[in-house]
Amino acid sequence: MALVRANPPYKSIRIWLFVCCGFVFTMVLLGGITRLTESGLSMVYWRPVTGWLPPTSDSAWASIFDAYRNSPEFVKLNFWMGLEDFKRIFWLEYLHRLLGRILGIVYLLPLLWFAFRYRLTTRLTVSLGLLFVLGAAQGVLGWYMVKSGLVEEPSVSHYRLAAHLGLAVMIYGIMLFIAIGLRPGRRKSFRSAYGSSWPAALVFTTMIWGAFMAGLDGGSVFNTFPLMDGHFFPPYSLSSSPLVLNLFDNIGLVQWLHRILATVTVTVIIWIWWRDRANRSTALNILGAVALFQFGLGVLTILSEAMIFIAWAHQAGAMILFSAAVWRWRETRH
Structure with missing residues (x-):
């Protein structure tokens, strides 16, 4: 219509x-x-x-x-x-x-x-x-x-x-x-629109856990990467009862989930970028580049203990990444 x-x-x-x-x-x-x-x-x-x-x-x-x-x-x-x-x-x-x-x-x-x-x-x-x-x-x-x-x-x-x-x-x-x-x-013809909405959905979900992390002041703890103070999975991350509350309330688990979601998001975006290498659009190229840059900013935010300017740049990067993901999603719609 x-x-x-x-x-x-x-x-x-x-x-x-x-x-x-x-x-x-x-x-x-x-x-x-x-x-x-x-x-x-x-x-x-x-x-x-x-x-x-x-x-x-x-x-x-x-x-x-x-x-x-x-x-x-x-x-x-x-x-x-x-x-x-x-x-x-x-x-x-x-x-x-x-x-x-x-x-x-x-x-x-x-x-x-x-x-x-x-x-x-x-x-x-x-x-x-x-x-x-x-x-x-x-x-x-x-x-x-x-x-x-x-x-x-x-x-x-x-x-x-x-x-x-x-x-x-x-x-x-x-x-x-x-x-x-x-x-x-006319819209361009793409090899496949399969999975075109995934980056936007993943970026959005990662941003939500980033908000949980910010609200809990989660950037002030576990300031090492890739491990979290020497652990892949942070200790005492399942200490709350009922267990489901740890997903939102436990600082260690919230930060771990934010890291995992960010890693999955970047992996999916790079996979889509590679899959469509024969017909990459400007939106997809920007999406891939911003995803890598934003991941690096996230690591820097953790290592800096959420220094104000770096943390703010990380939030700006998330919005730019989400914009690119929406752009890519919209251009693959027929």
Whole structure:
């Protein structure tokens, strides 16, 4: 079924969707640096309608800082902070939220314009409308995640962190998939589309366990490679009961799974790259190159004990790798 009606403005629709993809990509990276710098709990309230403007006066800053000073994070961890220190962590979280609000407008207004001008099919209008609903749900989920750290133990739930990242990546992937599919011209013929969705699925799953690892501060332990402090399988990795909880809660097992998933992902991508060597596309070549680079970044992140810049680059690499995987998947669809 066609995604757009006869004689549609292909270029304007594609550009709009790619711009929105850029916003989501940037938000994921901004959220990552916010987490790495431990800035995410600096705003202890959520005002989606009235919270657009930052504090601009001394009294406004004092009010926001007073609210933060009553939070568990300040009382237990950041009691040494003055107002200037607080401002440094506030701005990252504020910009992350502001970008989400701007994205909502950048996405919704053109969507309404294209829909009411009958330039989109019903199918695509519904699909993009559901993406907007998912985006709104993502905002709620973001606050739900932050709220988990505004309790007696000032630490964000790694489950909610993984859900927040997962939904963002899912929205990004669907949007990118649609945008690439709107390119004009005939698709190339590939030897086989078999397994074309595997890289995207594997990268996504690896990213989810990376989020579990980040939420548990898993980069601070087992900082050796390829073995984990001399072990292939880390000790005490099945210590929780029931056993299934170890998959998500045990730092050693979570890191081990992230390593294994990353290894499987790279292996599958290189296998596909080799299998289709007679007719490699640009997307497949980029996918293979980025996969190897991202694996190396992952190793460097572990060895550096998750140094902020390296860990942030690793998250950016994951998003680039996922983008390449979605690109490859979309171009093999007939």
